Amino acid sequence: xxxxxxxxxxxxxxxAVTRQAQRWKTLVDRHLAATVGGLFLLFVLLCSVAAPLFSxxxxxxxxxxxRLQAPSWPHLFGTDEFGRDLLTRVxxxxxxxxxxxxxxVLAAAVAGTAIGTxxxxxxxxxxxxxxxxxxxxxxxxxxxxxILIVAxxxxxxxxxxxxxxxxxxxxxxxxxxALALSLTLEQFVVASHAIGATGPQIxxxxxxxxxxxxxxxxxxxxxxxxxxxxxxxSFLGLGVEPPTPDxxxxxxxxxxxxxxxxxxxxxxxxxITLTVLAVNFLGDGLRDRLDPTLRxx
Amino acid sequence: MRYLISRLLWLPVVLWAVASLTFLVLRLTPGDPxxxxxxxIVDQAQIDRIRAEWGLDQPLWQQYLAFLGNLVTGSMGVSMxxxxxxxxxxxxxxxxxxxxxxxxxLIATVIGVTAGVLSATTRRRSVDFAARGLAVLGLxxxxxxxxxxxxxxxxxxxxxxxxxxxxxxxxxxxxITNFIFLDQxxxxxxxxxxxxxxxxxxxxxxxxxxxxxxxxxMTRSSMLEVLHREYVRSARSRGLPEPRVLWGHxxxxxxxxxxxxxxxxxxxxxxxxxxxxxxFSWPGMGRxxxxxxxxRDYAVVQGTVIFVAFFYVTANLAVDxxxxxxxxxxxxx
Numbered sequence: 001x002x003x004x005x006x007x008x009x010x011x012x013x014x015x016a017v018t019r020q021a022q023r024w025k026t027l028v029d030r031h032l033a034a035t036v037g038g039l040f041l042l043f044v045l046l047c048s049v050a051a052p053l054f055s056x057x058x059x060x061x062x063x064x065x066x067r068l069q070a071p072s073w074p075h076l077f078g079t080d081e082f083g084r085d086l087l088t089r090v091x092x093x094x095x096x097x098x099x100x101x102x103x104x105v106l107a108a109a110v111a112g113t114a115i116g117t118x119x120x121x122x123x124x125x126x127x128x129x130x131x132x133x134x135x136x137x138x139x140x141x142x143x144x145x146x147i148l149i150v151a152x153x154x155x156x157x158x159x160x161x162x163x164x165x166x167x168x169x170x171x172x173x174x175x176x177x178a179l180a181l182s183l184t185l186e187q188f189v190v191a192s193h194a195i196g197a198t199g200p201q202i203x204x205x206x207x208x209x210x211x212x213x214x215x216x217x218x219x220x221x222x223x224x225x226x227x228x229x230x231x232x233x234s235f236l237g238l239g240v241e242p243p244t245p246d247x248x249x250x251x252x253x254x255x256x257x258x259x260x261x262x263x264x265x266x267x268x269x270x271x272i273t274l275t276v277l278a279v280n281f282l283g284d285g286l287r288d289r290l291d292p293t294l295r296x297x
Numbered sequence: 298m299r300y301l302i303s304r305l306l307w308l309p310v311v312l313w314a315v316a317s318l319t320f321l322v323l324r325l326t327p328g329d330p331x332x333x334x335x336x337x338i339v340d341q342a343q344i345d346r347i348r349a350e351w352g353l354d355q356p357l358w359q360q361y362l363a364f365l366g367n368l369v370t371g372s373m374g375v376s377m378x379x380x381x382x383x384x385x386x387x388x389x390x391x392x393x394x395x396x397x398x399x400x401x402x403l404i405a406t407v408i409g410v411t412a413g414v415l416s417a418t419t420r421r422r423s424v425d426f427a428a429r430g431l432a433v434l435g436l437x438x439x440x441x442x443x444x445x446x447x448x449x450x451x452x453x454x455x456x457x458x459x460x461x462x463x464x465x466x467x468x469x470x471x472x473i474t475n476f477i478f479l480d481q482x483x484x485x486x487x488x489x490x491x492x493x494x495x496x497x498x499x500x501x502x503x504x505x506x507x508x509x510x511x512x513x514x515m516t517r518s519s520m521l522e523v524l525h526r527e528y529v530r531s532a533r534s535r536g537l538p539e540p541r542v543l544w545g546h547x548x549x550x551x552x553x554x555x556x557x558x559x560x561x562x563x564x565x566x567x568x569x570x571x572x573x574x575x576x577f578s579w580p581g582m583g584r585x586x587x588x589x590x591x592x593r594d595y596a597v598v599q600g601t602v603i604f605v606a607f608f609y610v611t612a613n614l615a616v617d618x619x620x621x622x623x624x625x626x627x628x629x630x
Binding site: 132135136137139140141142143144147148149150151152224228231232235236237238248251252255258259262265266269272273276277280281284 | 311314315318319322323433434436437438439440441442445446448449453564565567568569571572575576586587589590591598602605606609610
């Protein structure tokens with residue numbers, strides 16, 4: 001701690017580059033878990049987006065002579081029962097899960113914040129109606145709500161996105177409502193009312209900017225849940241269709257191979273675990289930073 | 298008291314809303330419940346006849362009223378795939394799932410609370426860091442994957458536990474309620490009870506371990522808050538042994554938020570059970586729900602979802618009431 005304080009007070013005498021490096025060092029020291037989590041998440045995203053650059057193999061092409069090979073140099077994660085390189089499939093297999101979870105968290109955050117802000121700002125009957133609706137949605141265990149929606153819409157990535165979005169909306173709506181409710185009582189909102197600001201102006205200029213930080217923290221926490229839900233749906237066979245590589249589906253297809261080829265279900269499941277872990281680290285770090293009461297715990 | 302009564306009066310309203318939402322979601326979406334059956338029947342007249350039999354030719358609002366009427370009398374329709382009443386299917390498949398969820402909750406509570414207290418009392422030391430790390434890891438592992446890994450380690454490699462099923466093949470047992478533990482206790486069948494425990498251990502551990510992460514984190518932060526309170530200090534100053542201060546005085550007060558969390562997690566546990574069941578070939582609602590979805594057997598999907606949601610809502614209400622009795626301050630107001 002002492003060195004950090006020194007570098008700050010003497011900032012003028014230290015070359016800019018060192019100052020920058022020092023700042024980064026402080027950031028990493030204080031938020032090691034969040035930094036590692038964030039970087040790992042970026043790494044996972046990069047791997048799935050640029051999968052073709054990392055691997056010489058085809059994720060779908062069947063190559064029977066190569067089937068069920070244990071991990072080795074040419075095939076770091078081994079091969080599956082159709083002789084496909086497992087590392088390649090794990091790289092490609094993040095795409096549906098990550099697409100589903102990122103898009104559904106984004107959609108749920110936007111929809112939930114809109115519902116919650118309106119309910120909290122307008123109050124009265126609108127608030128009552130919207131919140132009872134949210135209560136009903138919360139009466140379903142979230143996984144079950146997602147499964148129900150997929151059951152109605154049918155399988156596939158777009159439907160999975162809709163399903164996961166619906167199961168996440170209530171949490172955002174509740175948070176946004178609580179925040180909007182307490183913000184409308186703040187002096188600056190009351191004052192802008194007094195000088196004649198309209199409802200949309202207040203929501204746009206005062207409520208939303210102040211809502212955003214906690215919503216972002218919540219979104220990170222929800223991202224971990226979204227990845228878990230998305231992979232659970234594809235594990236159940238309600239996501240993408242084979243032979244498209246997908247983490248949840250690969251675990252499901254590989255589970256009967258545990259007697260002689262554990263690596264087939266192991267690596268895709270490890271990929272899900274590490275991704276969720278990274279998101280959780282990032283989320284915890286962001287929350288600690290935003291919520292001062294949690295510091296020093 | 299007034300709060301409790303108003304909560305109890307709300308219950309039927311919430312249940313009605315849950316049932317209606319389930320009905321609407323399944324009806325207002327593309328996809329014909331006849332799709333599955335129509336593949337097997339070529340004759341249009343036959344399709345029309347079956348449509349009429351299931352009331353699918355009536356306008357939606359009439360179907361809705363019929364659905365509500367049936368629900369009130371406890372009828373949930375007939376499975377299109379098996380021809381069995383859904384309520385009979387549920388009576389058969391619900392006990393295994395509830396048993397699994399209860400055992401998972403027990404494991405999650407024991408592990409989570411113990412780890413949470415340990416971690417709070419060793420704050421910022423290695424035990425604390427290890428416990429917190431394991432908790433985050435636990436809640437990051439997908440249910441289905443930890444289930445498969447537990448099977449690999451404890452059933453395939455070590456052979457300590459069976460790979461699946463509810464009770465050993467060749468073990469004599471009686472079915473009364475289909476709650477296997479209750480039935481064996483009632484009939485005094487100790488061998489059957491032991492076999493059932495042996496079978497439920499791994500699936501319950503798979504769900505319990507992931508949930509214990511949430512329980513541990515909540516226990517830890519709640520304990521940290523309580524440990525600074527006067528009553529803990531005064532208990533210490535009276536010279537009570539530290540374990541009694543921790544487990545008696547502090548934990549009792551710290552448990553309130555944990556109990557709320559457990560109530561909320563019970564829904565997640567049921568969801569987790571639905572998924573974990575598939576890995577352990579557990580004959581519960583999970584398999585039934587998934588088959589219902591894949592066969593577009595709407596009556597089964599509708600019945601299962603409504604049942605689980607009812608159970609979840611009621612469990613949460615029970616937790617709320619329990620909470621009120623635990624905290625005298627809430628009881629007074």
